[in-house]
Amino acid sequence: MGLLNKITKKTSKGISNIDHSREAYEVASQWQLMWWKFRKHKLAIIAGIVLGILYILAIFCEFFAPYTPLHRFPDHKDSPPANVRFFDAEGNFSIRPFIYDVELEVDPVSFRRIFTENTESKHYIYFFVEGEPYTFWGLFETNIHFFGTKSADVPIFILGGDFLGRDLFSRILYGSRISLSFGFVSVFFVLLFGSLLGGLAGYLGGTTDTIIQRVIDVLISIPTIPLWMALAAALPRDWPTLNIYLGMVFIMSLLGWTTLARIVRGKLLSLREEDFTMAARLCGATHFRIIFKHLIPSFASFLIVNVTLAIPATILGETALSFLGLGLQPPTVSWGVLLRDAQRIETLAHQPWLLWPAVFVVLTVLGFNFLGDGLRDAADPYK
Amino acid sequence: MLLGFILKRIIQLLPLLFAVSIIIFTVIQLPPGDYLTTYIQALELSGIEVDAAMVQTLTREYGLDRPAHEQYFIWMRNILFEGDFGRSFQWNQPVTEVIGERLMMTIIISFVSLIVVWVIAIPIGIYSAIRQHSLFDYVFSFIGFIGMTVPGFLIALVSIYLIFVTTGVAFTGLFSTEFIGAPWSWAKFIDMLPRAGLAIFIIGMAGTAGLIRQMRALMLDELRKQYVVTARAKGVAENKLILKYPVRIAINPMISTIGWLLPSLISGEALVSIILNLPTMGPLMLRSLLAQDMFLAGSFLLIVSVLTVVGTLISDILLTVVDPRIRFGGVAS
Secondary structure: OHHHHHHHHHHHHHHHHHHHHHHHHHHOOHHHHHHHHHHOOHHHHHHHHHHHHHHHHHHOHHHHOOOOOOOOOHHHOOOOOOOOEEEOOOOOEEEEEEEEEEEEEEOOOOOOEEEEEEEEEEEEEEEEEEEEEEEEOOOEEEEEEEEEEOOOOOOOOOOOEOOOOOEHHHHHHHHHHHHHHHHHHHHHHHHHHHHHHHHHHHHHOHHHHHHHHHHHHHHHOOOHHHHHHHHHHOOOOOOOHHHHHHHHHHHHHHHHHHHHHHHHHHHHHHHOOOHHHHHHHHOOOOHHHHHHHHHHHHOHHHHHHHHHHHHHHHHHHHHHHHHHOOOOOOOOOOHHHHHHHHOOHHHHHHOHHHHHHHHHHHHHHHHHHHHHHHHHHHHOOOO | OHHHHHHHHHHHHHHHHHHHHHHHHHHHHOOOOOHHHHHHHHHHHOOOOOOHHHHHHHHHHOOOOOOHHHHHHHHHHHHHHHOOOOEEOOOOEEHHHHHHHHHHHHHHHHHHHHHHHHHHHHHHHHHHHHOOOOHHHHHHHHHHHHHHHOOHHHHHHHHHHHHHHHHOOOOOOOOOHHHOOOOOOHHHHHHHHHHHHHHHHHHHHHHHHHHHHHHHHHHHHHHOOHHHHHHHHOOOOHHHHHHHOHHHHHHHHHHHOHHHHHHHHHHHHHHHHHHHOOOOHHHHHHHHHHOOOHHHHHHHHHHHHHHHHHHHHHHHHHHHHHOHHHHOOOOOO
8 A cells, every 4th residue: 555655656657747847848938948958968068158158268368367368578589388387396395376577598400499398497377467557348447367477577478489579378368359359240230131121021022032042152152261362452551550450350251241140031931931931910019110020039039149150251251361360460460360470380390389279260160050059049049 | 955954044144144234344444534545545654655556456455435335236246256365554465365275274273172162062961960069060060150150261371371370381373483484394283282282272262161060950850851760761771861961952052052152252253362362354454444445344344253153054054964853854952
């Protein structure tokens, strides 16, 4: 009897459990269902976290970077990444990490520059350390950096230094502000042009559709990268950084809207036959209102997915153009500008750490793609 | 029937090519100042006496003193009727002579990449679909994902570094130093193979990844269909069944992928060849853009675009030939 009781208890509990989750499933909003589905995609969650960290580093780069991007340490040109240690040369443990100062020697035969650690000169790493003064977001002056050494002439180059003795890590962080924001700014315009033109084509049909479709045909028949290169080369070299930045945003969005426009058009073609569109039209809503109030929200999730997947393409575009010397120019730092230093194989062989910006680029691009993949699965939660 | 179709397609392409040429001309006209002035300034800076008569001839020949739309028509007329793409001020040679061999190289490399992409991607796509959720499938899905997302120029950069560190050979250029400028010989060809192989591998990587995904998806669709089940029930051997039915249907849409594959290969080739310093159009294009040698850059863009359009046309024609549903006037599904 007792056993039977137990069993019925168990089953009824199981049933009520199912009922519970089923009920929750049925009353959940569309966005909530998407979030539940997205949560299951572990890789996308990780990607989201990594991207979050990258963006936080970019937003607060003045604080997280130990130095300003143009600060030179003449004694540390081409210095390799610092060895952060917990044990000193005698084997003593220290809970506070430290680095040894490096000394430069030039090999008398090969003239290669060799850096050796000077175990006499020990410099501890502190958090929230006072260093170079900077103006945070152009708002207020401060000199607090996230980490660093307390001696001004012993730099900590955690990712190494470049040929002028500038800290690569700081430069990557400052560069990420430009490279990462570039993705968002250009995608905003891609979204604007893409949904507007694709929306018009799909909704109005007829001549408008034909014209827009033909324009897309023309644009996609010119290979993208050579056209990017030609357009970027047309930007005057003596323009200020902001103008070049915006010019490149313009170039990216000018050629990037076609994919999105096609997707929007396809979606609208099917949606405009739906009853709710007809109802809105009968109520006298304008075309513009129907497109932006009724149609676009009904496939907003698909737009978000495609936008997520479009961001890395624009970031790569900026990186490639700046890398080739056609985009942003030094002293402005972006990941592409930084990679220019890694162009020559001879330099790379001796200073492989100059490839670090590429790691950040790849991390970002993979991150957005995994995130987009997760979002794509989540975008249709009823499947 | 087929001939009529081809003619119709070609006629449809003419306005497209016209629009493309106008866009390209506009783009190369964008930089401020005309390039002849830039060129003369550059010459004077380097201390070379500029022949006033030559400047005048050039100005007249290419109509550089006329309004932009007339310049466009002169440019087009010279290309279409005389095969004259203008003059490279940087090289002081006709564009056709500067481009010649490099264009050939670009076409060969892009074409070989295309073939390699197909040869690699289609069997892998088929196998991944048949053995869905197998280790093989996952491994290639992962590699494919990396190949699609990580750009070729970064892969090129990292791979020349790795090759240099491990073997001490700088894999830039298409030939070792001793063969540069040497006449073609068997040894030179052998010397070229690993270098060309690396370039083709990197250029084809993104396309291969995309194609594997597409082929896999198409095959998965077909494999679930009734006729496959029927054939299996009738006892057709599995290998024969796969190759005879679903593959034949799934492979048709593959042909139309040339439409997006070719532009992306040529695009990727331009960038990768700059890093690998291949004797193709990419590095030439970059240099001409940096020097504002606009006839050269414009011609390059134009030729590459025309090649793309022609490639797409060929893929359309191939599709018609291969797919009887289109050939007999039906619609492609």
